[in-house]
Amino acid sequence: MDLSVSFGGLTLKNPVLTASGTFGYGLEFTPYGDLARLGGFVVKGISLLPREGNPMPRIAETPCGMLNAIGLQNVGAEVFLRDKLPRLPWRETAVVVNLYACSAEEFGDLAGLFAGEEGVAALEVNVSCPNVREGGAAFGADPAQIAAVTAAVKRRAGDKPVIVKLSPNVTDIVAAGRAAMDGGADILSAINTLTGMAVDVRTRRPRLANVVGGLSGPAVKPVGLRCVWQLASALPLPVIGIGGIASAEDALEYVLVGAHAVQAGTANFSRPDFAFRLVDDIAALAAELGLDSLDACRGGLRT
Amino acid sequence: MGAGVRLIVRGAKTLSERTMEHKTCTSLRIVENRPLGGGAQYLLSLENPGWGAGGKTWRPGQFVMLRPVSWGLELTWARPFSIAQVDEGGLRLVIRPAGRGTDRIAGLAPGDEVFLWGPLGTSFVTEPETPTLLLAGGVGLAPFWGYAARHPAPANLRLVLGHTIDLAAFPLDPFAPLAGAGRLHTFHQRTMADLDAFIALLERHIADHGRAANGLVLACGPGPFLRTVRRLCDAAGARCQVSLENRMACGIGACLGCVARDAAGRNVQSCTRGPVFWTRDLAEEF
Ligand SMILES: Cc1cc2nc3c(=O)[nH]c(=O)nc-3n(C[C@H](O)[C@H](O)[C@H](O)COP(=O)(O)OP(=O)(O)OC[C@H]3O[C@@H](n4cnc5c(N)ncnc54)[C@H](O)[C@@H]3O)c2cc1C
Numbered sequence: 327m328d329l330s331v332s333f334g335g336l337t338l339k340n341p342v343l344t345a346s347g348t349f350g351y352g353l354e355f356t357p358y359g360d361l362a363r364l365g366g367f368v369v370k371g372i373s374l375l376p377r378e379g380n381p382m383p384r385i386a387e388t389p390c391g392m393l394n395a396i397g398l399q400n401v402g403a404e405v406f407l408r409d410k411l412p413r414l415p416w417r418e419t420a421v422v423v424n425l426y427a428c429s430a431e432e433f434g435d436l437a438g439l440f441a442g443e444e445g446v447a448a449l450e451v452n453v454s455c456p457n458v459r460e461g462g463a464a465f466g467a468d469p470a471q472i473a474a475v476t477a478a479v480k481r482r483a484g485d486k487p488v489i490v491k492l493s494p495n496v497t498d499i500v501a502a503g504r505a506a507m508d509g510g511a512d513i514l515s516a517i518n519t520l521t522g523m524a525v526d527v528r529t530r531r532p533r534l535a536n537v538v539g540g541l542s543g544p545a546v547k548p549v550g551l552r553c554v555w556q557l558a559s560a561l562p563l564p565v566i567g568i569g570g571i572a573s574a575e576d577a578l579e580y581v582l583v584g585a586h587a588v589q590a591g592t593a594n595f596s597r598p599d600f601a602f603r604l605v606d607d608i609a610a611l612a613a614e615l616g617l618d619s620l621d622a623c624r625g626g627l628r629t
Numbered sequence: 630m631g632a633g634v635r636l637i638v639r640g641a642k643t644l645s646e647r648t649m650e651h652k653t654c655t656s657l658r659i660v661e662n663r664p665l666g667g668g669a670q671y672l673l674s675l676e677n678p679g680w681g682a683g684g685k686t687w688r689p690g691q692f693v694m695l696r697p698v699s700w701g702l703e704l705t706w707a708r709p710f711s712i713a714q715v716d717e718g719g720l721r722l723v724i725r726p727a728g729r730g731t732d733r734i735a736g737l738a739p740g741d742e743v744f745l746w747g748p749l750g751t752s753f754v755t756e757p758e759t760p761t762l763l764l765a766g767g768v769g770l771a772p773f774w775g776y777a778a779r780h781p782a783p784a785n786l787r788l789v790l791g792h793t794i795d796l797a798a799f800p801l802d803p804f805a806p807l808a809g810a811g812r813l814h815t816f817h818q819r820t821m822a823d824l825d826a827f828i829a830l831l832e833r834h835i836a837d838h839g840r841a842a843n844g845l846v847l848a849c850g851p852g853p854f855l856r857t858v859r860r861l862c863d864a865a866g867a868r869c870q871v872s873l874e875n876r877m878a879c880g881i882g883a884c885l886g887c888v889a890r891d892a893a894g895r896n897v898q899s900c901t902r903g904p905v906f907w908t909r910d911l912a913e914e915f
Pocket residue numbers: 387692708709710711712722723724725726727728729730731732768771772873874875876877904
């Protein structure tokens with residue numbers, strides 16, 4: 327069966343991508359599978375300058391999931407372009423760069439650095455960050471700011487498809503998606519993590535030094551499905567489904583509610599060959615369900 | 630570094646590809662799960678994961694990530710455990726039940742299936758001619774099983790084990806040669822008041838491996854223990870490696886949840902740049 331998908335200017339050999347921050351720079355996983363078998367992968371969020379991230383502890387396991395407050399530790403755009411990208415199999419699989427910045431200008435500058443890079447298939451904009459210019463409220467919570475950031479990236483992105491990754495920490499995800507569309511987004515991805523916290527009753531301390539962090543893993547899948555379903559039902563843009571994918575069934579559930587592709591995140595931690603196996607498992611499940619292509623079931627939710 | 634299959638993947642090799650010989654990620658069955666000291670710890674034996682010829686392509690100090698298949702979706706992460714030994718009995722791990730994951734691992738039975746990847750991370754140095762002090766805090770004893778077994782000149786080894794649980798909970802047979810030669814010292818810390826005596830004991834042994842002796846100190850155990858060892862080694866001018874026990878999600882350098890602060894003030898993954906570090910490469914507060 328043909329698993330390839332094409333949407334928003336992006337063509338993937340299969341619908342399996344890996345989610346930013348859960349797959350390093352890809353290279354970490356080469357002992358466990360062939361990166362070229364993936365539809366693509368999204369690298370760790372990259373900022374203009376290197377960042378050391380948050381104090382420890384940064385992660386806590388929670389029932390069916392985890393919290394993280396890594397704080398966007400990353401090598402910075404320059405080192406990524408010099409040391410990482412040339413070693414990735416970008417001719418054979420889509421390497422998507424996830425952008426992290428704290429102002430629209432910075433987002434634009436960052437996009438400009440990758441616009442001319444042959445090895446970059448698309449740019450994904452992480453709007454779940456505080457806007458330092460506007461008092462630190464998250465961009466992702468304000469449609470006007472989402473539109474401004476998207477436009478700033480799109481202006482400098484050359485011919486790279488721009489994916490805007492939406493935060494579920496909003497009351498109206500469709501308004502956020504529409505703002506990204508107005509800003510010129512080619513593709514939406516959802517969801518990023520849900521803000522949460524965990525407490526140790528014996529020490530009376532929060533389990534994360536940052537106190538709050540982002541919840542991910544199977545626990546968030548119902549929220550992810552709901553968001554993707556709302557977005558895909560209301561807007562003409564293609565959507566990449568993210569959140570709690572731990573099996574081929576989970577992936578096809580996202581396709582049924584309207585996703586063109588999926589990103590697997592936290593499941594990569596449960597076993598490092600997860601994403602590679604997911605490709606095979608989706609093919610097997612699709613065959614079992616008698617699907618000729620993913621287009622045949624996309625949005626096919628019976629309500 | 631031992632011989633073995635090197636992973637050559639498109640272009641330059643990553644740090645982990647240079648230092649790892651043969652990593653696998655595979656499902657394995659439990660061969661035996663033997664309670665030690667009435668279940669205070671467990672000697673978990675698994676099928677040999679087949680890390681290259683003779684199972685020798687791992688080095689003491691390295692670890693595996695282990696996740697029982699029965700965890701389903703409930704417990705998200707695998708748990709890191711030092712490789713104690715790989716021998717005819719299979720892959721040996723020593724498990725101390727310390728929480729919801731390790732409590733369940735303690736309940737695994739022969740035939741149960743786990744998912745496991747490794748060998749991971751850095752290892753302890755072996756300097757055959759150097760007087761070497763092995764300092765174990767509790768289950769931190771595990772990596773020294775393989776270390777002592779492989780050391781070409783065991784006469785140069787001395788081991789100190791500090792423990793709060795019963796000594797019967799520790800696999801001490803592999804250390805019989807050291808014990809026989811009077812080079813195995815154990816200290817039972819029953820109350821907090823014993824701590825000073827333990828630190829004094831550590832200090833005496835470290836002094837024998839300090840600047841004058843050009844010795845080597847290798848330590849594995851809980852964080853506070855490692856920080857004490859580091860302080861004492863710095864004072865004695867002893868070269869020292871410590872194995873950090875930071876919480877881990879992926880074990881392969883991808884999540885950045887396990888970082889330690891290095892001497893340059895940078896956050897480095899303790900799963901790939903460690904778990905074994907020279908203390909001189911770590912920040913004061915690592
Ligand atoms: C490189 C390495 C080697 C290790 N080798 C061994 C070994 O040989 N034998 C052994 O019994 N244990 C070993 N550990 C520790 C073991 O991994 C933890 O005890 C285990 O992960 C705790 O899981 P849990 O679900 O039982 O505890 P949880 O319920 O998650 O937590 C219980 C307690 O353990 C702490 N904790 C949680 N995760 C870790 C972690 N990864 N490391 C340290 N503390 C943690 C928590 O803060 C809490 O205080 C090693 C850890 C590392 C990083």
